[in-house]
Amino acid sequence: MERIDEFVRSGEPHLVITADASGIVQAQTDPEFRGLFSQAALITPDSTGVLWASKKFGGPIASRVSGVDILERVCAQSADKGYRVYFLGAAPGVAEEAAERLRLKYPGCNIVGTRHGYFPAESDEVVAQEVAESKPDILFVAMGIPRQEKFIIATQHIIGAKVGMGVGGSLDVFSGRVRRAPKLFQRLRIEWLWRVLQNPSKISKVMLLPKFVMLVLQAKR
Numbered sequence: 001m002e003r004i005d006e007f008v009r010s011g012e013p014h015l016v017i018t019a020d021a022s023g024i025v026q027a028q029t030d031p032e033f034r035g036l037f038s039q040a041a042l043i044t045p046d047s048t049g050v051l052w053a054s055k056k057f058g059g060p061i062a063s064r065v066s067g068v069d070i071l072e073r074v075c076a077q078s079a080d081k082g083y084r085v086y087f088l089g090a091a092p093g094v095a096e097e098a099a100e101r102l103r104l105k106y107p108g109c110n111i112v113g114t115r116h117g118y119f120p121a122e123s124d125e126v127v128a129q130e131v132a133e134s135k136p137d138i139l140f141v142a143m144g145i146p147r148q149e150k151f152i153i154a155t156q157h158i159i160g161a162k163v164g165m166g167v168g169g170s171l172d173v174f175s176g177r178v179r180r181a182p183k184l185f186q187r188l189r190i191e192w193l194w195r196v197l198q199n200p201s202k203i204s205k206v207m208l209l210p211k212f213v214m215l216v217l218q219a220k221r
């Protein structure tokens with residue numbers, strides 16, 4: 001949260017990536033997305049697999065820092081800090097519902113705009129101009145990895161937000177349409193299993209996990 005606050009105060013655009021195992025695997029075969037990892041101002045560990053890999057190489061990462069948690073904290077602090085927050089992504093109506101619920105939970109929560117995430121890449125500039133009108137400081141984009149990160153980098157000169165961060169399915173969770181994994185699943189570190197049970201089409205993402213394990217086992221420090 002301190003880093004995000006510094007980014008907002010700097011006045012310059014910053015990309016924040018929440019890295020999970022499947023995103024890291026996707027980056028191996030997508031040079032454009034892979035390049036974004038070097039451009040990111042902050043990369044947070046957003047899966048058990050990333051924690052395991054860090055531990056294996058003697059890294060210092062102690063816990064997950066998920067997009068859901070960062071989004072909620074930013075909203076909770078937005079009134080005090082004066083952050084202007086924008087939600088872009090998810091199906092029509094979802095971002096607005098998420099904003100409504102967060103405003104009830106955190107009175108004064110400063111969400112200055114919302115928009116759904118179903119538009120073709122050719123419309124990125126037009127959508128960016130629409131978002132820019134709300135003058136957000138912090139833009140959360142919930143359109144899935146790596147589409148959301150690519151959108152943030154491609155449009156940051158138009159939107160002018162100081163922080164752009166991809167948050168995957170977070171707006172679905174805050175809208176109440178999708179339940180976050182129960183505490184037991186979180187404690188056992190099997191949130192992925194909960195998501196597959198809720199939405200079997202996510203199995204393709206889970207199939208990337210063995211590949212991640214292989215990459216880590218083959219990697220040298």
Ligand code: UDP
Pocket residue numbers: 089090091116117118119142143144145167168169170171172205
């Ligand atoms: N989504 C979107 N536009 C698209 C495709 C997907 O806004 O063209 C939304 C989708 O409705 C969902 C989110 O992107 O809310 C992706 O969630 P998912 O959990 O798949 O993201 P992940 O964190 O796994 O990348």
